Amino acid sequence: MATYRLFLLLPFALLLAASPGVWAQAAKTPPAPAREPDPLKVRFETQDVANFWRAFDADAAGAPGNAFATLYWQPATPGTRILLEKNGLPNADSLRAVVRRRRADYLRIRAGSEQIASAVPACRATYLALKNLYPAATFPPVIFGVGTFGVGGNAQAVGLLLSTEMNAPADMAPLAAHEAVHLQQNIPYKYRILLEQCLIEGGADFVAELISGRIGKTEPYEYARGREKQLWQEFTRDQNLGENDSFANWLYGGERPAGRPADLGYYIGYQICKAYYTRAADKRRAVHDILNIADCRQFLQQSHYADQFR
Numbered sequence: 001m002a003t004y005r006l007f008l009l010l011p012f013a014l015l016l017a018a019s020p021g022v023w024a025q026a027a028k029t030p031p032a033p034a035r036e037p038d039p040l041k042v043r044f045e046t047q048d049v050a051n052f053w054r055a056f057d058a059d060a061a062g063a064p065g066n067a068f069a070t071l072y073w074q075p076a077t078p079g080t081r082i083l084l085e086k087n088g089l090p091n092a093d094s095l096r097a098v099v100r101r102r103r104a105d106y107l108r109i110r111a112g113s114e115q116i117a118s119a120v121p122a123c124r125a126t127y128l129a130l131k132n133l134y135p136a137a138t139f140p141p142v143i144f145g146v147g148t149f150g151v152g153g154n155a156q157a158v159g160l161l162l163s164t165e166m167n168a169p170a171d172m173a174p175l176a177a178h179e180a181v182h183l184q185q186n187i188p189y190k191y192r193i194l195l196e197q198c199l200i201e202g203g204a205d206f207v208a209e210l211i212s213g214r215i216g217k218t219e220p221y222e223y224a225r226g227r228e229k230q231l232w233q234e235f236t237r238d239q240n241l242g243e244n245d246s247f248a249n250w251l252y253g254g255e256r257p258a259g260r261p262a263d264l265g266y267y268i269g270y271q272i273c274k275a276y277y278t279r280a281a282d283k284r285r286a287v288h289d290i291l292n293i294a295d296c297r298q299f300l301q302q303s304h305y306a307d308q309f310r
């Protein structure tokens with residue numbers, strides 16, 4: 001399950017954006033909006049979030065019927081509908097059941113969620129920075145929604161979906177940056193191995209940090225401090241695992257030893273990209289190369305990241 005997801009999660013979204021043939025098959029999926037080349041014109045949609053809290057209050061006040069259906073689900077943008085589906089919700093009744101059961105959790109994140117518009121300037125600033133570093137960058141709409149604590153962010157053909165129940169406004173910019181970087185990546189699945197997927201994720205974190213000043217999810221980086229050599233040796237053992245092997249030790253959760261955080265593969269990919277960037281005389285060219293890794297094994301060699309552990 002986990003490995004199946006690895007190579008489909010992001011590439012599928014990109015494929016949808018790129019291929020009319022796939023669109024013909026996915027007739028129910030709304031068409032991809034044109035990407036916006038000007039960061040100042042990118043749309044950030046917050047109406048779904050406001051609608052969720054109207055529904056939340058109406059439900060608590062004993063409104064007849066299902067307020068989450070009429071006030072939130074039915075008028076939701078296609079992006080938020082996808083977010084709800086990705087949370088495993090078949091319909092508004094299932095959403096209402098979760099919200100009622102986890103009412104205390106929703107009350108805890110309510111203030112941040114309702115202030116989501118305050119995150120928009122910082123998100124837009126990261127897009128301006130990305131445009132400066134990589135003039136070819138284009139940007140999808142950003143859609144903020146409320147799910148059921150299952151999906152933090154997701155790049156889809158309709159836009160970037162960012163959930164406000166899992167991300168405080170102050171944490172949105174690095175997340176929006178990471179997902180936007182994914183949409184610029186042109187990294188063919190030449191070998192379909194762990195190294196490739198780690199460079200995609202770690203490269204997104206690296207460029208996201210350049211443009212937002214932060215990495216969204218820092219647990220792998222904190223865990224790695226003082227363990228750099230040991231992790232590299234472990235990764236060297238696993239880097240050629242193919243897409244049918246388990247990546248659980250490195251990416252996207254799954255069974256791991258106690259105390260080992262998920263997504264250490266992000267850290268590994270980040271370090272390789274950082275080594276490549278640090279050595280490069282032309283930093284803009286280096287960013288271009290990180291976004292367009294044609295051969296992950298060759299890129300690792302060119303980074304010289306492994307040299308320090310020999």
Ligand SMILES: [Zn+2]
Nearest residue numbers: 178182201204
């Ligand atoms: Zn990612």
